[in-house]
Amino acid sequence: MAAASAQDKAGDPAATGKTSPAPLAGFRFIPFRRSDLLEMLRREESLDDEQLRSFEEAVAAIENAFRDEFHGSRQALKDCYASLDPDADTRYVASADPEADAEGSDATEALRRQLEALLDRANYERLTDAQLKKAFRSSSLFQIRLQVDMKDFDNVLLYCRGASEREETVPLLFGLIKRRTHFVNYDRVVLFLRFADRGSKTDGDFTPGRVMIKLFQNVPDADLEMLFPNTRVAMRWTDRLLIGVPAVASGAIVATTKLGAPLILLGTLGGFWLGLHSEPVVLDKRGLLMIGAGFSALGAYLWKQWSSYRNRKMRFRQALTRDLYFKLLDNNAGVLLRVLDDAEDSECKEAFVALYFLLGSSRAMSAEDLDDVIEAWFARRWQAHLDFEIDDALQKLQRLGLAEEQEGQWRASQGLSGLSAPVL
Numbered sequence: 001m002a003a004a005s006a007q008d009k010a011g012d013p014a015a016t017g018k019t020s021p022a023p024l025a026g027f028r029f030i031p032f033r034r035s036d037l038l039e040m041l042r043r044e045e046s047l048d049d050e051q052l053r054s055f056e057e058a059v060a061a062i063e064n065a066f067r068d069e070f071h072g073s074r075q076a077l078k079d080c081y082a083s084l085d086p087d088a089d090t091r092y093v094a095s096a097d098p099e100a101d102a103e104g105s106d107a108t109e110a111l112r113r114q115l116e117a118l119l120d121r122a123n124y125e126r127l128t129d130a131q132l133k134k135a136f137r138s139s140s141l142f143q144i145r146l147q148v149d150m151k152d153f154d155n156v157l158l159y160c161r162g163a164s165e166r167e168e169t170v171p172l173l174f175g176l177i178k179r180r181t182h183f184v185n186y187d188r189v190v191l192f193l194r195f196a197d198r199g200s201k202t203d204g205d206f207t208p209g210r211v212m213i214k215l216f217q218n219v220p221d222a223d224l225e226m227l228f229p230n231t232r233v234a235m236r237w238t239d240r241l242l243i244g245v246p247a248v249a250s251g252a253i254v255a256t257t258k259l260g261a262p263l264i265l266l267g268t269l270g271g272f273w274l275g276l277h278s279e280p281v282v283l284d285k286r287g288l289l290m291i292g293a294g295f296s297a298l299g300a301y302l303w304k305q306w307s308s309y310r311n312r313k314m315r316f317r318q319a320l321t322r323d324l325y326f327k328l329l330d331n332n333a334g335v336l337l338r339v340l341d342d343a344e345d346s347e348c349k350e351a352f353v354a355l356y357f358l359l360g361s362s363r364a365m366s367a368e369d370l371d372d373v374i375e376a377w378f379a380r381r382w383q384a385h386l387d388f389e390i391d392d393a394l395q396k397l398q399r400l401g402l403a404e405e406q407e408g409q410w411r412a413s414q415g416l417s418g419l420s421a422p423v424l
Helices: 002-011 034-043 049-081 105-121 129-137 221-227 237-257 260-273 285-327 333-359 367-382 390-399
Strands: 145-147 153-172 177-195 211-220 232-234 328-331 403-406 409-412
Touching: 034 049, 034 333, 049 105, 049 333, 105 153, 105 177, 105 211, 105 333, 129 221, 145 221, 153 211, 177 221, 211 221, 211 285, 211 333, 221 285, 232 285, 285 328, 328 333, 333 367, 333 390, 333 403, 333 409, 367 390, 390 403
Parallel strands: none
Antiparallel strands: 145 232, 153 177, 177 211, 211 328, 403 409
């Protein structure tokens, strides 16, 4: 038992002294790899030899069943996406049955339904329109203003998985002031969108009807705008003031020192032409050079101010591009395959945990009691606060013949030995 205790401490974040951002409660995602979760369950040593043997056989049956199911789902999803994939390097051949091929918005809607169901099984949570609008109103951690025209899209989905509360020090006024900012960080974000046909207003890069799917990591909720392909960098009022106030002050100096004499000369000349005074004004070569020099100085000054404004926006765009480079994980078909793997892992992990604690219980348990035990185990032993999907897990076990329910009480099925992989 001493060896087991030492091993437990090695896998316990609290025992090792390592800290991580505080996860938000209410998310279904189990933040452990499938093989690691099995090792965590084995370390509990709450099953006798016969129960442990039954559990290992059930694990193999669960994995085989979901492997077969998701193999079929993978091919069906690839077929559904084939006509919409912008990165395909193969030719698309339409089906001989006209009704078998959905076109345009019908194909997009079919793909969207499949993707939504898959994301739900992978424990992703959908971000509502209200959450998205709130994020758009929040101040970006980049200290820049981002704008997105949602009219460019006629179909948008945004899903996240794993969230934690974090804080970061944000420099203000060229680093003279520092402010601690609290925000919600999403571990994974999936963006699905379809470009709309806006007629003459359609951007040349946004082909109407084109579908894009992106997967990002470590995205602050206030920076969700940067994930969209039509994000524009705009100047905040503070940035405009930092450029505008010095520009006005230096502009006044330029006007008085460089344009004073030329403006007086032009004003006198204009007054003579308009008949405001009768004294003739001689515009000689010296006068022309003075006017030219004055307006050249004004032109150079305006160009300098415009260059300063443009360079500041360029620095913002570079910061945005650099951050996106490290946040982007996958595109289009690659996202679908990743989510398929995530969904298979999630289904297996939920079934493993529910079955283990059913086997380890000396009595039948209600779904609520079993849910409380599992969530308390994750929180106490592994500092993972999550909303375990107990109903879904028990239904999976029941379909596989691994658990049975009677009058609201659940227990592991008798005689788990010799299991084969059932068809889901």
